[in-house]
Amino acid sequence: MGEEQNILEGQVAIVTGAGRGIGRAISEKLVESGAHVVASDIYLSNAEETAQILNAHRQTSIACQVEVADVASLDSLIAKSEENFGKVDILVNNAGIMFRTRILDISAEEWEKTLKVNLTGPFLCTQAVLPGMKERKFGRIINISSSAGRSVSTLGGAHYTASKAGLLGLTRAVAKEVAPFGITVNAICPGLIDTEMARKTTSEKELQDFLDSFPINRIGTPEEVGDLVVFLCSNKASYITGASIDINGGDLMI
Ligand SMILES: NC(=O)c1ccc[n+]([C@@H]2O[C@H](COP(=O)([O-])OP(=O)(O)OC[C@H]3O[C@@H](n4cnc5c(N)ncnc54)[C@H](O)[C@@H]3O)[C@@H](O)[C@H]2O)c1
Numbered sequence: 001m002g003e004e005q006n007i008l009e010g011q012v013a014i015v016t017g018a019g020r021g022i023g024r025a026i027s028e029k030l031v032e033s034g035a036h037v038v039a040s041d042i043y044l045s046n047a048e049e050t051a052q053i054l055n056a057h058r059q060t061s062i063a064c065q066v067e068v069a070d071v072a073s074l075d076s077l078i079a080k081s082e083e084n085f086g087k088v089d090i091l092v093n094n095a096g097i098m099f100r101t102r103i104l105d106i107s108a109e110e111w112e113k114t115l116k117v118n119l120t121g122p123f124l125c126t127q128a129v130l131p132g133m134k135e136r137k138f139g140r141i142i143n144i145s146s147s148a149g150r151s152v153s154t155l156g157g158a159h160y161t162a163s164k165a166g167l168l169g170l171t172r173a174v175a176k177e178v179a180p181f182g183i184t185v186n187a188i189c190p191g192l193i194d195t196e197m198a199r200k201t202t203s204e205k206e207l208q209d210f211l212d213s214f215p216i217n218r219i220g221t222p223e224e225v226g227d228l229v230v231f232l233c234s235n236k237a238s239y240i241t242g243a244s245i246d247i248n249g250g251d252l253m254i
Contacts, residue, residue, distance in 0.1 A: 007234045009034035012085040014077065016068050016125060017095030019046025021195030022144065022222045024053070026092055029226030030233070031057050035090065038081045040066040042095070068095045068121030074128040087136060090233050091129045093122035093167075094144040098156040100201055111159045118163035119170065126174055130183070139183035140233045143171050144225070147191045147252045150244060154192065154210060154251075155201050164189075168244050175242030184241040186232050191248025193220040215250030 013030045017023035019041030027037045031054045039054065039061055041047035047063035054061035064080050067073045081088050097117045099110055122143050133139030148156055149164030168187050175185035192198055192210060198219070199207075211217050228247055231237055246252060 006034040011035045011089040013090035014038045015092045023094040025222030025226040037061040040064040069116045090140045101157045114159040119166045134181045137182040141185040143187040145187045187244045191251040
């Protein structure tokens with residue numbers, strides 16, 4: 001393997017929502033770059049399937065069942081990560097949910113569930129990894145927000161937009177606090193990416209209409225998001241923190 005492939009050699013990454021879609025592609029890209037990955041998801045069988053795919057590259061990953069908004073579940077995630085790999089260098093807060101419900105129909109329960117997974121989850125995961133990162137004076141935290149967080153969601157409801165905008169605020173606040181400890185915190189804001197989340201919540205025709213309106217008129221791939229995560233985790237990105245980085249085919253230019 002060349003130097004480029006090994007830019008994260010020996011680093012340990014936790015990826016949430018790694019059971020499918022963008023989280024799985026991020027995990028694959030991290031492993032291709034030399035990292036160990038703890039593939040975590042609320043669905044253990046999906047996380048195990050991801051770990052199996054990763055271990056086909058080389059024996060380097062484990063699966064873990066995690067509910068991102070449950071502190072006890074996160075305690076065991078950190079314990080399992082440290083037990084297997086001794087440390088956590090990278091956290092990718094990727095797990096997320098989206099409902100298309102319009103404002104007057106959003107129940108308090110659906111509002112809370114969306115905020116809990118998309119915003120409280122990343123907050124709690126960040127709290128869980130920070131003590132170790134501060135002690136070792138190194139860390140990379142990547143929050144998967146959305147174009148929704150920068151502007152307004154194409155598909156999701158107000159709760160989705162609010163949660164993803166909140167995640168950008170969390171990114172900046174934590175980035176400022178932890179910079180003295182060698183830890184960077186950044187957000188990635190994808191537009192439409194080809195996963196079950198996007199396909200299941202839109203019709204073929206609606207999707208095509210969106211894509212036709214984009215300057216780069218195709219859907220983004222999970223792997224393209226994974227490449228950006230690897231870059232932000234690498235030493236090449238050591239002066240980038242508190243940033244919200246768009247990857248959307250030009251759909252949103254601000
Ligand atoms: N696909 C897109 O077009 C798009 C665009 C912008 C942002 N995003 C964001 O990217 C991230 C990944 O999206 P995706 O398209 O791969 O979605 P997906 O639905 O395909 O995958 C999400 C994964 O998160 C897991 N998950 C859900 N709730 C969880 C919880 N409470 N605890 C642990 N795991 C949980 C799911 O089981 C699933 O494996 C999400 O945060 C999403 O909001 C996606």
